[in-house]
Amino acid sequence: MNFHNASFKAAYGTSAQLPASTLPEVSFAGRSNVGKSSLLNKLMYRKGLAKVSSTPGKTATINFYDVDGVDFVDLPGYGYAKVSKAEKDRWSELIEGYFNQxxxxxxxxxxxxxxxxxxxLDKHMVEFLKASGLPFAIALTKADKLSKQQQAKQRASIRKALDLPKGTPMVVTSSEDGAGIDELRTLISRYVDEA
Structure with missing residues (x-):
C-alpha cells in the first residue's frame, strides 16, 4: 500500500450524509488533543493534509482521505470540555452513526x-470496539515525551487498564520523531489486505 498516494476526499457533518462504503476503511478515533491529525499527516507523508489545530476539538466533521484506494476516516475527537452540549451530542451522533452503518x-x-x-472515554471507546467485534489496534501517541523505560511501563499499564484481548496490536508512536509510524503503516496494510 502506497501511503504517499494520499488526498483529501470529503467531510461530512452528520452521519446521514455519509455515502455508502465502497472501499476498505481505516478509521481513527481518539479524544481531542491526542494528536490524531498529526499522526494522519505523518502516516500519509504530508505536512498539512489533515488540519492540525492548536485548539482541541477542531475536527467537528468526519473527514475522508483516499490513501491508495483505501478510505482513511478521521473521526471527530471526543471529550473536549469547552464545546456546548449540543455540539458534543452532534459529535457523538456522528461517531456512533458512523459505526452503526x-x-x-x-x-x-x-x-x-x-x-x-x-x-x-478512552475505555468506553475500547469497550465498544471489543463488544462490536470490529478489528482494532491501539496507537499510543506522543511517545517522544517519555523515555524508553517510561514508554515500556506506560504501555504495559495502559494495556492492563484497557483489559485488551490477547493479540490486540498496540503501537507506540510519535508524530514528532516518527517512532512507530512504519510499524503502524505495516499493520494497516496487513488489515486492509485481509478486509
Whole structure:
C-alpha cells in the first residue's frame, strides 16, 4: 500500500450524509488533543493534509482521505470540555452513526496519549470496539515525551487498564520523531489486505 498516494476526499457533518462504503476503511478515533491529525499527516507523508489545530476539538466533521484506494476516516475527537452540549451530542451522533452503518471496516485505530492513563472515554471507546467485534489496534501517541523505560511501563499499564484481548496490536508512536509510524503503516496494510 502506497501511503504517499494520499488526498483529501470529503467531510461530512452528520452521519446521514455519509455515502455508502465502497472501499476498505481505516478509521481513527481518539479524544481531542491526542494528536490524531498529526499522526494522519505523518502516516500519509504530508505536512498539512489533515488540519492540525492548536485548539482541541477542531475536527467537528468526519473527514475522508483516499490513501491508495483505501478510505482513511478521521473521526471527530471526543471529550473536549469547552464545546456546548449540543455540539458534543452532534459529535457523538456522528461517531456512533458512523459505526452503526454497514461499512467495510478494515481497521479502527484507537489513539491514546501514552503520557496518561486511559480516560473513561478512552475505555468506553475500547469497550465498544471489543463488544462490536470490529478489528482494532491501539496507537499510543506522543511517545517522544517519555523515555524508553517510561514508554515500556506506560504501555504495559495502559494495556492492563484497557483489559485488551490477547493479540490486540498496540503501537507506540510519535508524530514528532516518527517512532512507530512504519510499524503502524505495516499493520494497516496487513488489515486492509485481509478486509
Amino acid at each position: 454497514e461499512r467495510i471496516f478494515a481497521l479502527v485505530v484507537s489513539l491514546i496519549d501514552i503520557r496518561h492513563d486511559p480516560s473513561a
